[in-house]
Amino acid sequence: MVPVLDKNNIPLMPCSEKRARQMMEKGKAKAYWQKNIFCIKLCVEPSARNYQDIYLGLDPGSKREGYTVLTGKSVVMNITTDTKGWVKDHVETRRNLRRSRRQRKTPYRICKSNRLRNRNHIPPSTKTRWNTKLQMIKYLLSILPITTINVEDIQAITLKGKAKIGLKSLNNFLEIQKNKDFNRKWNTSFSPLEVGKNWFYSEIQKSGINLILTQGYDTKTARDLRGFSKSKKKLDWIWEAHNVDSHVLAELALKKQVQPYKGMWKVEFLEYHRRVLHVQNPIKGNVRKSYGGTISMGISKGSIARYKGNLCYVGGTSKNRISIHDVLSGVRITQSAKKEDISVLYTNNRRVQFLPCL
Helix, strand or coil: CEEEECCCCCEEEEECHHHHHHHHHCCCEEEEEECCEEEEEECCCCCCCCCCCCEEEEECCCCEEEEEEECCCCEEEEEEEECCCCHHHHHHHHHHHHHHHCCCCCCCCCCCCCCCCCCCCCCHHHHHHHHHHHHHHHHHHHHCCCCEEEEEECCCCCCCCCCCCCHHHHHHHHHHCCCCCCCCCCCCCCCHHHHHHHHHHHHHHHCCCEEEEEEHHHHHHHHHHHCCCCCCCCCCCCCCCCHHHHHHHHHHHHCCCCCCCCCEEEEEECCCCCCCCECCCCECCCECCECCCCEECCEECCCEEEECCEEEEEEEEECCEEEEEECCCCCEEEEEECHHHEEEEECCCEEEEEECCC
16 A cells, blocks of 8 residues: 655645646645655645554564554555664774773773662663664654554563563573673663663654554564464564464454555665764874765765666765765665766665565
8 A cells, every 4th residue: 555645744644646746637635755765745635634553563673673554445555674783893893993092092981880889771773673662663654654563572581570570581691690690780671682672662652653562472472373483584574474473463452354465665774874084094194084974075975866867876985085885785886976977866764675466
């Protein structure tokens, strides 16, 4: 189905591809791309604004995540995204460089005590992962009037009174820690996973949307009853990898079975080096070359543009030339594009591709 927006970009109920095509042919609507996902935007005021309940199923994961939006009659869309797993490595690199400067005769930040020790703090990598999910939900809310979200509740190993965990997992964890001073902070701190998901749930509830949590074993039971098979290849961009669970989660919220649709949108997030002011290893002469940033000669990195008639996105810059990449595969087309040859269409921070149902 196709998302529909009015003249003020307020989301309406989605319509079929056939109806969207007819409205565009009659001049009542025009094509509108919202972060690379196709929508239609009405050119006239709608005759009525009748809303129905729309349900979103979210299957979180460490490498891939599935989103399914459906109504009481059909599937609106499937989305599979990757995750921003590079933040942890960037933070560790920054920490190692900061510590190494303390061993040299160079200005450095004085080592201070942990100022976040007894405060509610979410690690950067954890917050990035859960904030990515939150941003995807906000994006879907900008094109679809979603009323209910069903999330598969994942749990991590914590200690007494913090979460339900398996006895075997707890025993294994305690066995590893038996020779350590284990009573210091574990009974006042959750695991990063628990902290992240609780923050994520609270942010969704602030928006006023109905939130439902479903345990993993309930998802599996419902999936088996539907006769769906789940692929063990979690990194494949196929419906059976993650969208099979997100579809089941949306059905559980709807309390009704809907015919599945296996076409999906593939979303890959672009990695930016925002704070890398210099490369780690100095070149000859002990000179460090600048590296990173989000702007290439005045153009935002990741922007969708046209270069010599071809659709592409903007990469980095070197020697007053801009790197141009294929909009779908990410393969670099050229590293020596001139700024005047690039026509920017809109800024973007992700690669989006539609994978049709085979």
